[in-house]
Amino acid sequence: MAESGQATRAVLVDAAGTPLGGDQEVAAWCRAEEDPGRAGAVQTLPRPLRTPAKVVIVGLGGGAADGDYRAAGAAAVGAVARDEELQVEVPAGATPEQVRDLAEGIWFAGYRFAEAPEGPRTAAVDLITSNDGYAESLSTAQAVARAVWLARDLTNMPSSTKNPAWFAGQVVAEAATRPGLTVIVREPEQLAEEGFGGILAVGGGSATPPRLVELCWAPEGATRHVVLVGKGITFDTGGISIKTRDGMKLMKKDMGGAAAVIAATLAAADLGLPVRVTALAPLAENAVSGSAYRPGDVITHYDGTTSESTNSDAEGRLVLADALGYAVANLAPDVVIDLATLTGANMVALGKGMAALYSHDDDLAAALVRAGTAAGERMWRMPLPEDYAEYLRSDIADRHSSPAQGAGSVVAALYLRDFLGDKAGSWAHLDMSAPSWSDKTTGDLVKGATGWGVRTLVRYLTA
Template sequence: MFAIRLTGALDPAFTWAVPVGGALPPGEVGAEAEALVAATPEITGTGRVLVLPRPLRLPARVLLAGIGDGDEPDWRAAGAALVRAVADDEELQVHIPAGTTPAALRGLAEGLWLGGYRYREAPRAPRSAAVQLVVQDLSGYAESLTQARATAVATWLARDLTNTPASVKNPAWLAGQIVAEAATRPGLTVTVRSGDELSRFGGLLAVGGGSVSPPRFVELSWAPEGASTHVVLVGKGITFDTGGISIKPRDGMKLMKKDMGGAAAVLAATLAVADLGLPIRVTTLAPLAENAVSGSAFRPGDVITHYDGSTSENTNSDAEGRIVLADALAYASAELRPDLVLNLATLTGANAVALGKRTAALYSPDAELAAALTEAGAAAGERMWRLPLAGEYAENLRSDIADRVSAPLGPGSVMAALFLRDFFPGTRWAHLDMSAPSWAEADDLDLTKGATGWGTRTLIRYLSALHGG
């Protein structure tokens, strides 16, 4: 990951970047930039970059970046646009006008890092040259840069894990990656359950039973001394989803390496909590399995016994995510006594039908919690929309042979949320169905083509705000 540093003086040996909307640098460069902006007023739009070439002079190029209304998302978009406008080895200095808020600088730094991401096994490596942010007060923005870096490191990791091909990324491999990452951060502990240790996790065993790669259950814990609030994060970790016996068509299956995006987000966010030293207890649960087709795969019509002893009639083996999440939620309720539970999952295609490609569906019986998550997502650049846990649909969950059916008729995303709601009786619970925004078909502002790491940034913002940080 390339470095971003704070410095106190512009250096003409670097390429300069200037946000349009703030004060321009003094002297000849500022005058030239002002004239170009006046001639090209559309440059003020969010995420636009205009190049001012200066042949035989220093700096040789000045990049003018539009910041729109100048709020944090606009600065984030400007950072992403700037990093895409420079060569990988080009040294860049960004002029930060006096009066720029720490939030704006955080947005800019996040945009630079997130826009500069490339999957590590891609032919081109991430940019190697450092970026410098030129500010008048070096101390006033240090915390913003620290927060931005922790967020970017976590998001890069979530993207890396999700982009990794399923030929590499089986449950054991993914669990091993988290064990290795946690080992570099004091205060984190990891428990990885497998084999006979999973005897009570009937949903996880059923979904993973058709694969030659057995399931794992990862529990990652951060418990600083004196922490009074205990948050449990749960993420769906299906390392590849064929749909099982209810097999997907080819077009529906080709991106199913991303079906562990929820687990990647919650695990990466927890690592960031440790990096930031947040004084809050976080326990993160990731049920990991591969949903494969074989003679040992679970079948429609099977009855599954979950961790809490309740049963589900499987009516669609391609609705496997809720089945593994049910075990994790039941485990959290029985064993962990959390103050609140948040679960993230690439759960339903209905999410995309209802809300499009950039918005997750949010479900919670707690209006205050839903509002706080929505606010955190807006600040982080991850949009969500609260949908109703409509009680009148609960009747659709009725089964003749079990406590419930797994995939009833009705509005798909809502029915999945109602199914999960059964496994955590407390009201301080929220479910984010983030299948659609977990993947980008092309570079788009702070997103790069491929896995987005959606949810990582929202969780970091929410958990930071929870303790007043």
Template structure:
């Protein structure tokens, strides 16, 4: 990661001068002012103009557009600068007077997130020193530290999701969580293997993972700081690879299925980051992990599965496996952990992207306050979501003649009906639950603002913002 520091002193290296949406330049001289005047959209958030200055100091100027100069504009500017900078050259960013702490947080997050590279990629992550030049460094120290922890957690979620599934089986993922938890005082982790899952009745997780040579796991990660009065349970879908099972996917449909555990990666990373930030809220993250494979031991369409809470599910499509593992985790969370709030994140349906496109997650909740707070946290974090309904008259689509419910009805409204299926396992917590269907925004096809091509780590930043403001 970039080494970002706050200082009142000028540093050597490429100078970065912010330009707001009206074309007002922070610092500079007549030469740079003329470049701003003649460039097209110089102040647009994320636009970068490069001015070479051979034989002069600094040798290069980057004019970075910050748009409305809000947190999102500064985040976009930071990401664009990270991609424009040459190699590991030092950067000297001249912050304007009276810049807000939120804007500094956005800039730092953008620099770190835009500079991300997958840890196993041929090129290492950028490692330049970035100096944020300001007369009052102490005013922004907390914002910078929050940005650092948030970006590091997002990097972790991206790394976990980008890792090829030949490496990333359930046992490997669980091992990564154990290793990360070991470095953080106060964080505890429990890993249930196949024998314990069978003994405790996690039928959905066992069914989905039964066709794979790599058995399933359930990871339970806990942060319980002294004095915490509220308990939040985060549940993330953790399918480490999804063939579709007996209802096999097409080749194109399988290519990116290493991302089918992005929800688990997000809730694990957010919980670890909450401990790093010492947030005063009790958090339990549940990551049901399984590989949905094809074999003689794989579960079949038409099978009846007994979930953790004793309810039965008719599996009508083995490619609707995520809701089966989530149902076990949600039922367990409500009955055994006594949560005040339950939030689940899942790469659950392709219908999400049909309705909302590639950058927006679907939000479901019966609690107007919880839905509004999550949406506001997502907007501040740069992670869009849109609330969709939970119509009670669609519950009939779940009816089965041989079980308590179908797993995958065919009447349409795929994302909505999947959310209604999950709601059936919330017991008396249906009014304190939110579901985020985030399959589409969990992956970026190209670099885009603070996203880099590949896994996005979607949800980590939203969860941390929400936990910091509403968790305690």
């Protein structure tokens, strides 16, 4: 760790390379360099200036574009060694939203998996500001960062530890630290009594039985109820339709949707948001054994309808179907949003950095896109063509869960829509398989789980 007073100092510069703190020596250095002010650009001065501390110059770009301040914060953290302290001076003219972005960038990029042997990215970060009006922005950024870190920790946890019971226990423990939250955990016996056939089928092949977690934040005076549903497959072998080795090696991340909706609901409580939020996390391990469900099985869901499943590797939609049916029948939601690492087709269509968004509600879709843009999580709205619903027709059940005609992400969304009933018009589905994992450390993402969806959901709930 750097000695007291020897912290690395990050100087933010605008698109023209002008230091926002008015540091003339840094200004002189920037005039000799090309493009020093691009958002996220970093230069380390070759020698100290007046202070013996190291100085890094961090570009802020124009500062007005979504993500400029977040990129600068992340770049500042990336420019220092793990054992160094970091000081970042907040520009005097920054808006509260820009300060929030700066702090989020710092804290997102500073993440390290809680179980990893190495510590946080930096020893300490000191945001220097003379404006007391930024306190709320920093508090909000801290709550969101804490939620993102939790979602990343849950998703990064090896499945040798992370079975459905363990995940449920983590939710109970987190909720116990926050007033105003309630948790219901349904165990296998209760799932059977209440008819959660999809969850039971998918979890039936595992030695660690499934669970359904219901986490609720219900503040007094809330005027709307948002239900968040997240796919929670704690490990996915593919079941009897077993995956390849390469297809299976990252399947500890197949509960990223559940992690996101749980973490976002905890953040809603931390921030005291005036909206009722219920998170549903159907949790199961899709394993191979004599009790695993088979291709060709017909499964009866919570709402009493049936699905023919000819591919046990299309398991996520089966557990989501139960949770969606339960939400519509019992929770009186105004809005239903589900998040799931659902299909490989998401990455085929949109690449690694973008989720697929499906919704019949133009206003809801637009609100989620705005929230995602502000949060730095990209998504693209996809179609829900009615003629594709024909792909779901089954000769022996109400629907086919895994048809092979193509358009995998689209057809999966249409399948889920079946369970919304009269709430289909106020529902959105986010297929976030691709952006849920980062293969390298870049920007505000650290190699591993990204916690995708938490930022977007908190922004949406705050709007």
